[in-house]
Amino acid sequence: MTLTVLEPATEAVLAEVPRAGPDDADAAVARAKAAYPAWRAVAPPDRARLLYGLADALAERQEELAVLEARNAGKPIGDARGEMGMVVDVFRYYAGAVERNLGDTIPVTGGVAMTFREPLGVVALITPWNFPLTIAAWKLGPCLAAGNTVVLKPAELTPLTALEFERIALEAGLPEGVVNVVAGPGSTCGRRLVEHPDVAKVAFTGSTAVGRTIAAGAAQTIKRVTLELGGKSPNLVFADADLEAAAAAAPWAVFGNAGQDCCARSRILVESAALDRFMDALEEVVEGIRVGDPLDEATQMGPLISAAQRETVASYVPEDAPVAVRGSAPDGPGFWFPPTVLCPVAPDDRAAREEIFGPVACVIPFRDEAEAIELANDTVYGLSGSIWTRDGARALRVARALDTGVLSINSNTSVRVATPFGGFKQSGVGRELGPHALEHYTEVKTVYYATGG
Numbered sequence: 001m002t003l004t005v006l007e008p009a010t011e012a013v014l015a016e017v018p019r020a021g022p023d024d025a026d027a028a029v030a031r032a033k034a035a036y037p038a039w040r041a042v043a044p045p046d047r048a049r050l051l052y053g054l055a056d057a058l059a060e061r062q063e064e065l066a067v068l069e070a071r072n073a074g075k076p077i078g079d080a081r082g083e084m085g086m087v088v089d090v091f092r093y094y095a096g097a098v099e100r101n102l103g104d105t106i107p108v109t110g111g112v113a114m115t116f117r118e119p120l121g122v123v124a125l126i127t128p129w130n131f132p133l134t135i136a137a138w139k140l141g142p143c144l145a146a147g148n149t150v151v152l153k154p155a156e157l158t159p160l161t162a163l164e165f166e167r168i169a170l171e172a173g174l175p176e177g178v179v180n181v182v183a184g185p186g187s188t189c190g191r192r193l194v195e196h197p198d199v200a201k202v203a204f205t206g207s208t209a210v211g212r213t214i215a216a217g218a219a220q221t222i223k224r225v226t227l228e229l230g231g232k233s234p235n236l237v238f239a240d241a242d243l244e245a246a247a248a249a250a251p252w253a254v255f256g257n258a259g260q261d262c263c264a265r266s267r268i269l270v271e272s273a274a275l276d277r278f279m280d281a282l283e284e285v286v287e288g289i290r291v292g293d294p295l296d297e298a299t300q301m302g303p304l305i306s307a308a309q310r311e312t313v314a315s316y317v318p319e320d321a322p323v324a325v326r327g328s329a330p331d332g333p334g335f336w337f338p339p340t341v342l343c344p345v346a347p348d349d350r351a352a353r354e355e356i357f358g359p360v361a362c363v364i365p366f367r368d369e370a371e372a373i374e375l376a377n378d379t380v381y382g383l384s385g386s387i388w389t390r391d392g393a394r395a396l397r398v399a400r401a402l403d404t405g406v407l408s409i410n411s412n413t414s415v416r417v418a419t420p421f422g423g424f425k426q427s428g429v430g431r432e433l434g435p436h437a438l439e440h441y442t443e444v445k446t447v448y449y450a451t452g453g
């Protein structure tokens with residue numbers, strides 16, 4: 001049995017890879033379990049050296065991996081290069097963290113207590129198709145640095161860079177069994193990993209619906225779980241902002257990765273007094289977006305991942321939708337969808353409430369700061385967001401009032417290797433990246449030493 005992997009820009013078959021099922025998941029867990037005692041025992045400086053070596057090996061293959069990711073996920077080659085650069089940076093960062101995985105000493109009655117951060121054992125990583133190797137790296141870096149062994153299950157649609165990663169890790173000298181990749185369906189192979197009694201933790205990124213299933217499945221064996229889930233993030237534009245800068249950035253906060261981004265600021269909340277000026281500037285930018293072949297250096301937006309995804313996205317733009325701007329997209333084979341801006345959208349409209357995961361932005365006008373905050377928080381999600389204003393005090397006041405994990409002021413960026421990333425509410429549990437991620441791949445152990453004093 002094989003998985004047929006498509007190229008979304010052409011709909012042509014890119015690869016056939018072995019399709020892993022529950023038995024393969026069991027075998028991978030057994031390999032990871034066998035490798036765990038020795039990997040855990042590797043002295044921190046040696047584990048750090050191995051992870052630096054892995055980062056160097058990935059850097060050597062960076063361009064090849066970028067092209068593979070661009071073709072398989074349909075993302076512009078420039079974006080794919082940036083992502084592979086981040087993958088390398090993540091392994092360098094966590095290689096450096098191995099020797100800083102510190103505990104505390106705590107003076108207590110009759111002795112001293114100390115804490116250690118111990119690895120968990122075998123960890124299952126289950127990842128989505130939108131940033132395939134990048135999101136895997138966010139988990140692999142801290143997980144391996146902490147001394148765990150891994151079974152990674154990439155999304156069925158985009159397994160190719162993960163399979164390459166497994167080979168690169170071996171070539172870079174990581175012992176056999178430390179990294180295991182199973183490319184199979186979530187409903188069989190993924191489910192088995194979630195239920196497996198020898199898996200200590202599941203680190204999941206994907207939809208909120210599947211996240212619920214994972215949390216419920218993991219509860220049976222009290223597994224540790226971290227979840228990075230969906231979003232419907234706000235982009236708040238106040239009338240005193242640099243409107244040209246806000247309008248130039250806003251499209252990329254939605255149409256980057258063709259909108260298939262958990263951080264997409266797909267609700268653009270604009271102060272009514274500035275709506276017309278903002279929309280004029282936005283229109284010009286959206287109409288200029290170059291949608292096309294991911295391998296063309298000039299391309300800014302590629303296709304959607306699949307025909308099913310395109311159908312879902314199209315359902316949010318019915319005949320009577322208030323389309324204010326529609327960009328262009330190629331005809332012919334490929335899962336294309338033009339960048340689309342809806343304005344004005346009522347806050348209770350389906351397009352304004354649900355994660356679309358495609359290049360569709362909703363513009364929602366607001367009267368004042370209080371209403372902006374209320375609208376921004378009126379969602380089950382809380383992943384990211386942006387605030388555009390020249391009033392510094394307001395920027396911080398609003399940032400503190402928003403129920404969301406990652407915010408930027410006068411910028412549309414969310415992710416940095418050294419800073420925690422993750423969601424409030426139904427956008428997830430736990431944090432990726434930065435020092436916080438390491439904590440999610442370790443248990444705290446307290447040891448008391450009686451000194452008689």
Ligand code: NAD
Pocket residue numbers: 126127128129130131135153154155156184185186187189190191194205206207208210211213214227228229230231261262355357383423427428
């Ligand atoms: P998905 O939830 O359909 O699948 C994610 C992964 O889970 C895949 O590997 C899939 O095979 C697996 N899976 C599916 N059913 C399973 C089951 N029953 N048991 C175990 N594994 C199972 O998500 P997707 O469509 O690949 O990705 C899109 C979603 O991911 C969006 O909702 C997006 O917001 C979210 N996402 C979140 C973040 C974040 O960091 N918060 C980042 C990227 C994507």
